Amino acid sequence: MNHKLKTALVLLASSALAPLANAQTTPGKLGDPSATPEERAREVISKMTLDEKAHQLGHTAPAIPRLGVPEYNWWNEGLHGVARAGIATVFPQAIGMAASWDAPLLHQVADTIATEFRAKYVERRHPNGGSDFYRGLTVWSPNINIFRDPRWGRGQETYGEDPYLSGRLGIAFITGLQGDDPKFLKTVATSKHFAVHSGPESNRHREDVHPSAYDLEDTYLPAFRATVTEGKVESIMCVYNAVDGVPGCANSFLMEDHLRKSWGFKGYVVSDCGAAANIYREDALHYTKTAPEGVALGFKAGMDLICGDYRNHMTTDPENIVAAVKAGQLPEAVVDRSLLRLFEARVRLGLFDPQLPFADITAKDYDTPEHHAVSRKMAEASMVLLKNQGDLLPIKGEPRTIAVIGPNADSFDALVGNYYGTPSKPVTVVDGIRARYPNAKVLLVQGTGLIGPAEIAVPDDAFCVDAGCAAKGLKVEFFKGPELQGPVTETSTVPNARFDWLGERETSARWTGTLVAPESGEYGFRFLSENGYRVWVGDKLVVDEWGVGDAPSILSGRITLEKGKRYPIRVEGFQRGQRSSQQLVWSPPSADAEHAVDAAKQADLVLFVGGLSARIEGEEMKVKAPGFAGGDRTSLDLPAPQQQLLERVQAVGKPTVLVLMNGSALGVNWADAHVPAIIEAWYPGGEGGHAVAGLIAGDFSPAGRLPVTFYKSADQLPAFTDYRMAGRTYRYFTGEPLYPFGHGLSYTRFGYAPAKLSKAKVGADGKVEVSVDVRNTGARDGDEVVQLYVSHPGTTGAPVRALERFERVHLKQGETRTVRFSLDARALSQVDVKGVRKLVPGRIKLWIGGGQPVTRPGLPAVAGVAAELEVTGSAVLPR
Template identity: 85%
Template structure:
């Protein structure tokens, strides 16, 4: 290859080189919880929900299924030269194994929670499923991201310089990455936007060479987070180097192999800067060759140069299948966490005559899918699930409130007309090629409303114009429910502008005062990238209150309030104008005020209320814990989520999900969000009383732990010991238990309060007893010192094996379990 050809291969849009038989390839694919952004696909629960299953074998099955769907999508749209387009390749930028150190982080939903050990085991499982077990070929390439110290705030992620202590780096931030490299043999690593100890993550040789390649033996390739290479030099970012050429050269010399561009830098993948860096003597061409070799090796191991594609049994139809839907439902059921069940309100007894289903997430597509998602062909909302599970009951549905404001409903067709005299109903629609409404329209028509069901995967923008007739006087709110950017004008006012350039807009709305019967010019604009779902104009009206919801509750025998958050208000760099939210992150952990107010009104009716939370991070539902008899954490449960929620409520299965994060009583219990020190954070270092602790989750049955036994009362520093216990299902029905083993080093500096070191989810029939045992090795018994060294030291170790942590808060059921004491003899220093 020429130098110029090599440089172009080092960006995520690698062009074909026909004379060498190299097809074009787009490296960018998202697979956090299913194939994302490539049209119809099976959507599994969001990553944080799958983590709540505490079921590594099940997660590996999910990863294998996701890999099958990636293969099917690749075959479906494979280019004539054998290459791939955007979101159609086999290199998957998942899983996200960053530690969810602070619940205010909007992207924490993408992670496996706050614990390094749990995160590592689940990451290994998902990677194993994605990459497969074929001795020659990779099913897909998995990517551990974002390496290595990254967890918000979103608003400053392109400028942030974080300084973890040596202890926290080794004890919290690196273990999961180490596990996915040394055990799962992950083929790809993604470097971060931010700087670590003054050096941009994608130019940080300490991370990429010293740890990743030398200490851990990583053999794969490093890809930049999208736009992170430009952060090295951009003046409005880290500006670590003066010029782009210097920045790109530094990144490749430090260990980066592939550049992903982004919308902030016009998707540039820097080929001209790579060439210039080599010609200026800043970047040896041998470094370019080494990076290119790693990338081509990955494509070879995917079978992309073989005459016969590997995994040939996977066809273009092997996605969104009934079997995959069933697995999505199984995982959704496994992820459900029963937080509270006072008076055994759940499971629901019999078929209630009337059920009121209320709340902003009750019939919400957004609340099913979280972020980084595909398009489920038949999404089942909670409302859908309740209707299907209780066909004999009268189901009363009222939204009642929005997530952070009034309830929003589609603007009715009757309120719209084409011209000022309103002689013709509807709106004039114009569609344009590309995302900027440029050039002549490729299609014009009169349509009933500003609605658009997305079809195909081309980039399109649209404009609807006409007249709006106000049905009443007062303040109206407007939003264009869309997967990408939008703007709405009413009269001469730009009511809301969420045009943006990113992938997932917020639910930003704007308000305007209107007079009943008056006609207002209306203009709605939006654009769309890729295959997503539908778009429509929605509004809140002056009468959008909770009165209808309260009236429905009074008629009902049972009230289900389905609230929480969505990825439109917590997520990646977004606009959210509401108290408690900032740039995709949160400033408060409380249930948003409009939801809290309606929940209190529903409780005041005296009817039994079940609170179903759908969210990707912890919520401080203190009032609900004190007043609402039953609370379910459903996360963002995927395309089959509504069936899973309904099944839990009905008692079709016994819930066994466990929290992968601590639910705090308030953000005031936490250190400042930008502080990356772990002191006072997560169950390992938090000394206060939580609302619900890490590992918590109730069941419809009971478990008993007896006869704990150690294989030896003493263990050498380089040895191992087994702890086992009899676990009995002593309740009235079959169910799963999540057996958790925690290790405590009393009085040892640097040691966490306790640390999860082993776990297993087991199914036990009513009355069944099973012996469950775990082996603890030197790493499981080690402690990291203030100097960052991991040591096994002589002394006492306390062990706890049970259905949760040994400590809890006042008023919360105590987890069953058993304790033991172990003595370590000798000492050892372990490799980093």
């Protein structure tokens, strides 16, 4: 049977069986909706054997048929859309959504994502009510770690460098995911990674960080506190690394003293995937000598659920849990405590009820036009206009010829970032330009790769099935499972080494044949894939990125070939979860840069679309290029191949716009000095190309603001491994940034009237209302992001200024609106060296404006107003 057809039939069968799940009955109180979640959970736990209990404490919890408990996989990713579960609406990457500074819109996005999770659950729910990998309702998002250093590869997953902004956006996302039903959770959200975690990726399983008491309270914990005390998040994920010598998933100071005792957290704690094993692994933290001792320490400290990972063969330690209980290292009452938290969550999701809650959500309610519209709206809101010299943007008139140049011009990777689903109709930047300017001649030239030569698909005519080249194509073998082992499910002849994976959770393939080189010289080879790959040419293993994780890097390999010579070729790849396509690509000896320069010469408008992708910045990856290490970065510069081509293209002298697509700050100093317009587009999701084109055309006025500081160079920062906040982020950086936190230009202008305070002096409660009239003084409608910063002049060690309130408002041309902010003791407080948060008598300065009161040559002045108040009372605030 055809491989794609067979997969489609499996999907159809699974979908067809889904409605049967509602007909299942669960015995005892567990299936009784009239009982409380605690009563329902306690009864079923009381009937479990120790072995059954231990197996329920891993992310792949098996069924217990005799108790009516179906299997459940807790591992689901929803950072910016349902991830790894096939077709789904893909929203901008988290750092891009943070750039919107729009909490209500982010809440709408998260509610939409929750709807798609419910739809996916219904689509593939087992007849007994169970769920598969990436098909459940427990979502391991959001990531609210502080993006303290732009070199961190996973910073793209966060809401930026500011604790207050991260907390407010985290709350919006969590409440959107979890919903507002008084009885049922729409999904479970997870604040991660708790706590003090932001690289380096290369050492995350062995790193021991030592934050000061001041930095812990002032920077690393506030967003987590907010998502617990205000957002009521149901789940927390503990970290890989150690904090002050104790592994994060065995750290009672964090999980008990702060999380449960101080903040009143009632939910469950899940380990990061492999973090529980880090407690005892010899090649990790090795905090305990044995595995049973390690898991016992974790559960006693407050961890409730173990996520395994590929480093420890996905083990969730059931045998070690049993051994720890039998050895007296782990009280069974602690096991029961964790099970109670987990089963209460499953009950509140409605997983044991006779009828599923949210019954109006069907298996078809994902990837809908309405959801695409929300994605596009967020993509537009996330766009940050960094520079607009001479008001080049929006483009006037209709360009006749547009050259779209650069490695991200037609890149799927640059749309989706990491932890993503599969958009059904991804709109790249060139797609968006073609749609917006249908009468223009659009010239697409890659010109360069991200960190090396441009890569293009190997043409079909380069392949022969055998050494004699009697027929074109390659032989392909598909295997059941990811390791090219076991039964071969299909063998056939295909034109090329490419394939669209349709849904088999674990599959692998091998393509073999002959390659005929079209020219002599050095070639680069890579398998554009969602998982691991290997490529042999002749007898040489050219590139090996088989890996063990979820997403490969952009790793390629090089080999010299002779024109017309025939070389045996073998390509191998594997796939886990539902992803998109695989394709063999190469960089032939002929340079593509000249074509890019020629295209620029022909154009009326040039768009250079560059930056990064999640193939070179991300989670534990192989990247062999200057400026990159293990998924992190060692330089903030635009990669050298891109910089060189950008300079050549700009020298042509045509109106040029630089579109950056990336998940972290770039020190584009040369571009700031020479390119008239620069757009920060982030990883903008499935509709991203439309958003970029719309901004360029002026279909909307940009209003995104930077959630991170764009430094000029990494040399302005302390060492990446240094977790002290001194000298980092806008709050403690005293140098001159390239673009400051909160920066973003508009196509209109805004004016601020003097601020009004409800009182000039505040007491121990710190309560004061600040209001300001904001007027759109420009020539068109637009959004303004009103930002309120607090400063404590004369206080040693305090932040330069700190964001304490913000609101994004839409103003029509000439419209004035009063924006009001209510401040309290926490907003006006300070943290002492012992980590105690206090309201202290003294003078406080306020700034209310469209950004920080920071400028430099080349940047316009920021509209806003200053105000002062005096604190007369004092108070010690709860941590």
